Amino acid sequence: MAKIGINIATGSLQQPEMIVGIDLGTTNSLVAIIHPDTKKPVVLKEHDGAALVPSIIHFGNRGAITVGDKAKEFLIAQPHNTIFSVKRLMGKSYGDVKDQSSFFTYKVIDDNTESLVKIQAGDKFYSPVELSSFILKELKTRAEHILKTPVTKAVITVPAYFNDAQRQATRDAGKLAGLDVLRIVNEPTAASLAYGMGMSKEETKIVAVYDLGGGTFDISILRISNGIFEVLSTNGDTYLGGDDFDRVISTYWTDQLGLTEEELNNNKSLMQEFRLQAEEAKKHLSNKDSFSCKIADYEMQLTKSEFERLIKPFVEKTIQCCKNALLDAGVNKDEIDEVIMVGGSTRVPAVKKAVSESFNKKLHDSLNPDEVVALGAAVQADILAGNNKDFLLLDITPLSLGIETMGGLMDVLIPRNSKIPSKVGRQYTTQKDGQGSMRISVYQGERDLVKDNRKLAEFSLIGIPGMPSGMPKVEVSFLVNADGILVVKAKELRSGVEQSIEVKPQYGLTDDEVEKMLLDSITHAKEDIQTRALVEAQTEAKQIIETTSQFISKNKNFLTVEELTETMSAINKLTELMDKGNKDEIQGHIEKLNEISRPYAERLMDEAISTAMKGKKI
Numbered sequence: 221m222a223k224i225g226i227n228i229a230t231g232s233l234q235q236p237e238m239i240v241g242i243d244l245g246t247t248n249s250l251v252a253i254i255h256p257d258t259k260k261p262v263v264l265k266e267h268d269g270a271a272l273v274p275s276i277i278h279f280g281n282r283g284a285i286t287v288g289d290k291a292k293e294f295l296i297a298q299p300h301n302t303i304f305s306v307k308r309l310m311g312k313s314y315g316d317v318k319d320q321s322s323f324f325t326y327k328v329i330d331d332n333t334e335s336l337v338k339i340q341a342g343d344k345f346y347s348p349v350e351l352s353s354f355i356l357k358e359l360k361t362r363a364e365h366i367l368k369t370p371v372t373k374a375v376i377t378v379p380a381y382f383n384d385a386q387r388q389a390t391r392d393a394g395k396l397a398g399l400d401v402l403r404i405v406n407e408p409t410a411a412s413l414a415y416g417m418g419m420s421k422e423e424t425k426i427v428a429v430y431d432l433g434g435g436t437f438d439i440s441i442l443r444i445s446n447g448i449f450e451v452l453s454t455n456g457d458t459y460l461g462g463d464d465f466d467r468v469i470s471t472y473w474t475d476q477l478g479l480t481e482e483e484l485n486n487n488k489s490l491m492q493e494f495r496l497q498a499e500e501a502k503k504h505l506s507n508k509d510s511f512s513c514k515i516a517d518y519e520m521q522l523t524k525s526e527f528e529r530l531i532k533p534f535v536e537k538t539i540q541c542c543k544n545a546l547l548d549a550g551v552n553k554d555e556i557d558e559v560i561m562v563g564g565s566t567r568v569p570a571v572k573k574a575v576s577e578s579f580n581k582k583l584h585d586s587l588n589p590d591e592v593v594a595l596g597a598a599v600q601a602d603i604l605a606g607n608n609k610d611f612l613l614l615d616i617t618p619l620s621l622g623i624e625t626m627g628g629l630m631d632v633l634i635p636r637n638s639k640i641p642s643k644v645g646r647q648y649t650t651q652k653d654g655q656g657s658m659r660i661s662v663y664q665g666e667r668d669l670v671k672d673n674r675k676l677a678e679f680s681l682i683g684i685p686g687m688p689s690g691m692p693k694v695e696v697s698f699l700v701n702a703d704g705i706l707v708v709k710a711k712e713l714r715s716g717v718e719q720s721i722e723v724k725p726q727y728g729l730t731d732d733e734v735e736k737m738l739l740d741s742i743t744h745a746k747e748d749i750q751t752r753a754l755v756e757a758q759t760e761a762k763q764i765i766e767t768t769s770q771f772i773s774k775n776k777n778f779l780t781v782e783e784l785t786e787t788m789s790a791i792n793k794l795t796e797l798m799d800k801g802n803k804d805e806i807q808g809h810i811e812k813l814n815e816i817s818r819p820y821a822e823r824l825m826d827e828a829i830s831t832a833m834k835g836k837k838i
């Protein structure tokens with residue numbers, strides 16, 4: 221039953237708050253909701269019927285910022301102030317994108333390859349997160365205008381291949397736009413949901429999602445079972461899409477007219493006109509056989525068959541990617557149960573034909589391909605709002621889970637944002653000879669030292685049979701089941717001794733606390749890396765001091781006085797340095813101690829071998 225509240229200030233009835241689904245695309249972005257009456261997903265449209273907002277931001281004079289169709293008009297005339305394709309820069313450093321720098325007509329700041337990219341527009345610098353937040357703010361305002369109610373909660377989609385940094389950046393952009401991002405959902409997952417797949421618990425299916433947008437192509441192979449969407453493989457080309465179709469048409473025309481690149485560069489508005497008409501032609505040819513228009517004084521024409529010839533290499537390339545995706549997923553094309561078409565460019569009949577032939581299947585293309593991701597995001601939003609109770613929630617772990625290793629370091633077994641259920645195992649060994657038990661301390665958090673993370677549980681694996689250090693093989697496995705419950709198991713593989721414990725990782729942590737832990741890990745990232753390096757050096761120093769001391773006390777009769785004193789003083793020096801906390805000095809002296817002991821260790825080894833040989837009768 222829906223709850224209805226009364227706004228005390230106005231006395232009016234308040235609708236329960238709507239959670240919107242947002243497709244934040246490279247080329248176009250849009251918002252969808254579940255219609256309160258029909259309970260079906262619908263995209264939000266302006267009065268003029270437009271649902272898509274071009275993901276373009278224009279910075280005008282005196283700081284005016286426009287987003288969408290208005291901004292698109294400046295794309296060619298004011299390339300420096302008109303930002304497109306920000307999605308490509310999310311969570312990236314300059315080092316990550318410098319090979320594609322010619323693609324961006326605006327300035328991507330390149331003074332520090334390590335840090336995240338910044339974009340210059342006018343005399344200001346913006347991060348991709350800020351730029352994306354401008355798009356999201358525009359979408360939020362539009363949605364509020366259409367729905368006539370505040371919109372503060374959203375589900376946002378991202379490509380399946382987006383890594384942690386890119387997902388986090390998308391979340392941050394939402395927050396900056398004043399949206400509480402309840403979930404980040406994979407685009408192919410959303411597309412499947414829009415077609416009603418994965419909505420029943422019993423169903424198991426393998427689905428191929430073919431997504432050809434404006435500038436990118438993605439093919440994802442998903443396995444859906446028990447309401448869980450598992451990405452088996454992703455493939456594609458991050459620089460292939462409908463823009464390429466426009467470009468080849470426009471070049472085809474300008475070549476016909478014998479216009480040179482220079483002439484076009486000097487007449488930006490003419491170039492813009494060719495691009496716009498090329499896109500018109502392409503769209504027109506999706507359901508007509510020929511197109512004609514007038515650009516300046518030129519009469520231009522394009523037939524469907526000519527268009528298909530022009531885009532053939534691009535289409536063939538996407539088909540090759542599909543084959544690679546199947547190989548990576550380890551599935552045969554006959555095992556694919558459904559093929560879903562996503563992205564505006566899949567409206568092109570030649571594209572549909574090629575995909576259908578390649579998978580040898582009928583395609584799911586009844587929904588508007590440029591709307592299906594947003595529609596699916598709305599379905600997910602509705603599930604989160606609790607309106608779809610019998611449906612299993614797809615979930616991910618909000619914080620990393622790991623155990624404490626030597627020196628108090630956090631060893632992550634299940635990274636943050638992993639899908640659940642999830643299972644991982646890793647082998648560890650003992651530090652001391654004859655060690656009979658091993659303490660397993662389980663932590664949650666993003667920091668490098670466990671003391672900065674949250675301890676979830678601790679237990680000991682006892683009864684490990686006496687063995688020299690390094691011999692036992694203790695496998696620690698983490699299993700997070702569908703309810704978000706973590707089961708940790710430790711098993712010594714040589715003897716079979718095992719122990720396990722159940723923990724509820726989420727228990728007692730509020731969303732704010734989770735957020736704080738994530739923020740802390742970002743704020744302390746640099747310091748954490750330094751600490752980790754220092755702890756590793758200290759641990760190594762401790763080990764080498766121990767082994768060297770043992771070695772010389774066993775073999776002191778075979779060493780010269782000089783060797784002994786030199787070694788002892790190097791050990792003392794290293795012990796002293798260990799507490800001082802300079803990683804480089806510690807490493808330098810580990811090296812020194814190694815250099816001192818290496819000659820006599822080798823000598824003794826040789827002697828031992830030759831003694832052994834002498835003793836043998838031939």
Ligand code: ADP
Pocket residue numbers: 244245246247248249272432433434435436461462463499502503504506562563564565566567568589590
């Ligand atoms: P993205 O996911 O990259 O944000 P979309 O899915 O919105 O992009 O796809 C945008 C692309 O779809 C553009 O290149 C646009 O020209 C193209 N497109 C839109 N409608 C049609 C159509 N009727 N025929 C061919 N291409 C189309």
Ligand code: MG
Pocket residue numbers: 245246433563593
């Ligand atoms: Mg898209």
